[in-house]
Amino acid sequence: MFDAITVQTAAENASVWTLIFTILLAFVLSTLLAYVYQKTFRGLSYSRNYVQSIVLISIIAAVVIQSVGDSMSRGIGIMAAMSIIRFRTNFKDPRDTLFMFASLAEGISCGAYAFPVAITGTVGFALATILLYYSPLGPNSYFDGMLRFNLPTTNNEDKKQLETLLDKYCRAFALVTLREIAQGQRLDYAYHIKLRKKMSYDNFMVELKTIKELQGLSLMMQEATVDL
Known part of the structure; x- marks a missing residue:
C-alpha cells in the first residue's frame, strides 16, 4: 500500500517528498476527524475554531515528531519549549477532549512514519463514533x-x-x-x-x-x- 513512496524511519534521512506526504496524510486524516465531529455533534452550537484546531494540531504533532526523530536531546529541548506555553482552553464536553487526543495521536503516528497505524486508528475511531451516534448510547432526544x-x-x-x-x-x-x-x-x-x-x-x-x-x-x- 505504501510502496509508492520510500519512507525512511529517521528524520535526518527523510526526503522532502516523504515529509510532504507525512504532512498531507496528517491533514487528510485530521480533516476526516473534524468532519465526523461536525456530523455527530448534537448541541446548540459548536466552535469553528475548535474544528479547525482538530485539523491543525495533528500537523503540529507530525512536525514535532519528525523534528525529534531519534534524538533524545531534541526531545528534551522540545519538551522544555512546550512547557513555556500555557494552554488555558477548558473543554466542557469530554467528547471534545477525545477528538483532540485522537487528532494528536494521528499526528504523532504520521510523524513517526507509522502510516498504517495512523490510517487504521483514525478510521476505527471515526467508525466507532458514528456507530455510537446511531446506537442506543447516543442521545435520543436533543434540543434544537x-x-x-x-x-x-x-x-x-x-x-x-x-x-x-x-x-x-x-x-x-x-x-x-x-x-x-x-x-x-x-x-x-x-x-x-x-x-x-x-x-x-x-x-x-x-x-x-x-x-x-x-x-x-x-x-x-x-x-x-x-x-x-
Whole structure:
C-alpha cells in the first residue's frame, strides 16, 4: 500500500517528498476527524475554531515528531519549549477532549512514519463514533433551539398561558437560566426547546406574542448558531 513512496524511519534521512506526504496524510486524516465531529455533534452550537484546531494540531504533532526523530536531546529541548506555553482552553464536553487526543495521536503516528497505524486508528475511531451516534448510547432526544423572554414577577396568568403554549408546541423543553431584571420587577427566562413534529416555529412565535406582558422574545435555532 505504501510502496509508492520510500519512507525512511529517521528524520535526518527523510526526503522532502516523504515529509510532504507525512504532512498531507496528517491533514487528510485530521480533516476526516473534524468532519465526523461536525456530523455527530448534537448541541446548540459548536466552535469553528475548535474544528479547525482538530485539523491543525495533528500537523503540529507530525512536525514535532519528525523534528525529534531519534534524538533524545531534541526531545528534551522540545519538551522544555512546550512547557513555556500555557494552554488555558477548558473543554466542557469530554467528547471534545477525545477528538483532540485522537487528532494528536494521528499526528504523532504520521510523524513517526507509522502510516498504517495512523490510517487504521483514525478510521476505527471515526467508525466507532458514528456507530455510537446511531446506537442506543447516543442521545435520543436533543434540543434544537433556545427561547428567551421576560415576564413580570407577579403575573401568574401570563405564566400559565406560556406553559400551555410550551406544552402545545414543544415535544421537550427545559429551563436553562432564570434571573431577575428591572430591579426584581421582571424575570428573564431561557429555555432549550424541541418542537413537536408538524408544528411551525412561526406559529409558535405568533402565539407567544399574544401574551400581553411578555417582552424580549427571541428564538435562536441550531442551524443559525452552529458556527461560533
